[in-house]
Amino acid sequence: MSQSVLHFALVGNPNCGKTALFNCLTGARAKVANYAGVTVEKRSGPLAGLSRPAELIDLPGTYSLYVASPDEQVARRVILGEMPGEVRPDALVAVVDATNIKLGLRLVLELKALGLPMILVLNLADAARQRGINIRTDLLAERLGMPVVETVAVRRNGVAALQAALRTLALDLKSRTGSLGLPERGEAVESLYARIDALLADCVEAPASAPRWQDRLDALVMHPVLGLVILAATLLLMFQAVFAWAAPLMDGIEALVGWLGGQVGALLPEGILHDFVVDGLIAGMGSVLVFLPQIIILFAFILALEDSGYLPRAAFLLDRMMRGVGLSGRSFIPLLSSFACAVPGIMSTRSISNPHERLVTIMTAPLMTCSARLPVYALVIGAFVPQRTVWGLFNLQGVTLFCLYVAGIASAALVAWVCRRRQGKSESFPLLLELPNYRWPNLYHFLLGLKERAWIFLRRVGTIILALSIVLWFLATFPGAPEDAALPAIEYSFAGKLGALMQPLFEPLGFSWQMCIALIPAMAAREVAVSTLATVYAVGGGDAALGSTLAHSWSLPVALAYLAWFVYAPQCLSTIAVVRRETNSRRATLIFTAYLFALAYVAALLVRHLAAAWA
Numbered sequence: 312m313s314q315s316v317l318h319f320a321l322v323g324n325p326n327c328g329k330t331a332l333f334n335c336l337t338g339a340r341a342k343v344a345n346y347a348g349v350t351v352e353k354r355s356g357p358l359a360g361l362s363r364p365a366e367l368i369d370l371p372g373t374y375s376l377y378v379a380s381p382d383e384q385v386a387r388r389v390i391l392g393e394m395p396g397e398v399r400p401d402a403l404v405a406v407v408d409a410t411n412i413k414l415g416l417r418l419v420l421e422l423k424a425l426g427l428p429m430i431l432v433l434n435l436a437d438a439a440r441q442r443g444i445n446i447r448t449d450l451l452a453e454r455l456g457m458p459v460v461e462t463v464a465v466r467r468n469g470v471a472a473l474q475a476a477l478r479t480l481a482l483d484l485k486s487r488t489g490s491l492g493l494p495e496r497g498e499a500v501e502s503l504y505a506r507i508d509a510l511l512a513d514c515v516e517a518p519a520s521a522p523r524w525q526d527r528l529d530a531l532v533m534h535p536v537l538g539l540v541i542l543a544a545t546l547l548l549m550f551q552a553v554f555a556w557a558a559p560l561m562d563g564i565e566a567l568v569g570w571l572g573g574q575v576g577a578l579l580p581e582g583i584l585h586d587f588v589v590d591g592l593i594a595g596m597g598s599v600l601v602f603l604p605q606i607i608i609l610f611a612f613i614l615a616l617e618d619s620g621y622l623p624r625a626a627f628l629l630d631r632m633m634r635g636v637g638l639s640g641r642s643f644i645p646l647l648s649s650f651a652c653a654v655p656g657i658m659s660t661r662s663i664s665n666p667h668e669r670l671v672t673i674m675t676a677p678l679m680t681c682s683a684r685l686p687v688y689a690l691v692i693g694a695f696v697p698q699r700t701v702w703g704l705f706n707l708q709g710v711t712l713f714c715l716y717v718a719g720i721a722s723a724a725l726v727a728w729v730c731r732r733r734q735g736k737s738e739s740f741p742l743l744l745e746l747p748n749y750r751w752p753n754l755y756h757f758l759l760g761l762k763e764r765a766w767i768f769l770r771r772v773g774t775i776i777l778a779l780s781i782v783l784w785f786l787a788t789f790p791g792a793p794e795d796a797a798l799p800a801i802e803y804s805f806a807g808k809l810g811a812l813m814q815p816l817f818e819p820l821g822f823s824w825q826m827c828i829a830l831i832p833a834m835a836a837r838e839v840a841v842s843t844l845a846t847v848y849a850v851g852g853g854d855a856a857l858g859s860t861l862a863h864s865w866s867l868p869v870a871l872a873y874l875a876w877f878v879y880a881p882q883c884l885s886t887i888a889v890v891r892r893e894t895n896s897r898r899a900t901l902i903f904t905a906y907l908f909a910l911a912y913v914a915a916l917l918v919r920h921l922a923a924a925w926a
């Protein structure tokens with residue numbers, strides 16, 4: 312007899328550890344972080360160890376089946392089998408945050424009314440125990456009429472017991488098809504809560520309130536003035552670290568790349584192949600690779616902050632300002648993920664139900680500084696900004712980087728504000744963002760996240776950056792200079808000609824033809840601006856380290872103008888493509904691209920002239 316696949320779904324409030332459990336049970340590596348709304352789309356994986364083939368589905372968090380925002384609707388529709396082309400789950404694994412059982416039980420009782428077989432998981436059992444919360448699981452199981460398992464998903468505690476419960480449940484489970492109607496809400500909310508209170512009174516012993524230190528910390532962190540100071544200091548520290556801590560590692564990588572170039576160069580006879588391998592391949596990739604330590608340090612901070620519970624508080628703090636410009640807490644997660652890369656950021660705007668707010672979020676997401684800009688920023692800052700201490704504490708390079716990030720954020724706010732003025736006053740959206748408990752970042756997730764980030768970067772270096780470096784080297788090498796050449800050879804090459812063609816357009820900004828040519832491959836990946844500059848300046852006869860070459864070739868105002876250009880310019884074809892896909896409008900995509908290029912041009916022009924006037 313062939314057996315059909317069983318489907319189990321993980322259901323629960325946001326941030327109760329569903330995805331952490333999903334990863335334990337399926338061996339997946341989906342993103343886990345300490346704020347509500349991390350999972351926005353359903354995801355499934357194979358559930359091994361049962362007597363029959365089975366699949367586990369991870370869903371976005373939801374508070375209730377009866378009120379639903381768009382991402383909560385995903386959960387509801389999957390559970391009820393209303394998703395076209397998807398089978399309805401045969402059984403549910405309800406996950407409840409053991410430190411917040413009351414909220415979780417409301418959903419559990421709603422789910423139970425659906426009549427599907429269920430297991431209740433009390434996750435975060437470690438945090439509950441620490442707070443002196445004591446749960447009589449066997450009594451709770453008896454009263455609810457379903458198995459109850461305590462787990463600590465991040466340490467895999469209780470996962471074996473959960474697997475055993477799943478096995479037992481699977482034994483006499485029949486897979487069914489067809490959708491399930493949402494039953495009429497049978498009772499008033501008051502009586503639902505009365506039932507929950509009775510359950511809690513019998514099964515849970517808990518101290519009266521959450522620990523005091525969390526409240527004290529909140530009072531500090533969310534104080535309207537002090538909170539902003541803390542936020543600014545945190546970010547400054549982060550950018551500080553990017554420069555201060557990375558330096559020795561970067562020197563190491565640079566030395567390694569130089570050594571490799573020397574070794575390989577010695578093996579190859581002088582000539583075109585030698586130049587291609589040493590100047591095109593090794594120098595091109597190496598010039599980007601040196602930024603790996605900075606990328607890792609940046610993400611170490613972001614990942615630690617993500618898991619600590621601080622970020623939603625920062626959003627809460629900024630909510631007033633966000634609301635002032637027509638955005639709300641709903642835009643927070645898309646904008647936050649845009650700091651890594653605008654592409655997933657723009658995709659996650661799907662959870663915003665208001666179309667205008669969604670469009671504004673899409674339009675402003677690329678102004679959040681993505682990690683591909685870091686190498687460009689770091690190169691130019693390293694070359695032009697002295698390593699000086701300012702205000703007795705901060706390093707001028709870190710402060711400059713901080714300013715570039717803030718320039719992006721402030722501009723996004725301005726753009727959102729202008730859009731809102733044009734749209735007219737819309738209803739104000741309340742911030743529906745739950746404040747999670749503070750928590751020490753989980754080391755395993757932290758390291759896993761870092762590894763993933765490093766890998767994404769290395770893969771970019773090994774694929775797109777490598778490919779573009781090769782193309783660029785050819786463009787910069789051929790055709791060769793004539794016999795009676797008066798200028799450096801590169802000026803006769805395709806790259807030189809193309810740069811010369813573009814240069815008049817960028818003349819007002821002071822960009823040299825080399826700076827212009829670097830903008831073209833940077834459309835495919837911003838980092839390539841760095842390797843292109845390395846190639847065009849190396850091939851042009853310079854041999855010193857790229858930074859000092861630039862410091863000699865560009866003036867400070869022009870270097871700052873180049874930075875300003877990169878803050879705004881939509882130098883990324885994948886972002887433009889994803890905007891086209893998500894807005895499904897050619898007009899919106901065109902406006903998006905045009906307005907960002909225009910902004911980049913104006914900003915660079917202003918910066919150049921202001922800096923020149925100042926100096």
Ligand SMILES: Nc1nc2c(ncn2[C@@H]2O[C@H](COP(=O)(O)OP(=O)(O)OP(=O)(O)O)[C@@H](O)[C@H]2O)c(=O)[nH]1
Binds near residue numbers: 350465750
């Ligand atoms: N101490 C402790 N932390 C946990 C446990 N399970 C999950 N976490 C942490 O809780 C946070 C939320 O975990 P996720 O798995 O992302 O939660 P989720 O329910 O999938 O959240 P959404 O997708 O936003 O609905 C993360 O910071 C985890 O590291 C646990 O058992 N103990």
Ligand SMILES: [Mg+2]
Binds near residue numbers: 331342350372
């Ligand atoms: Mg999740």
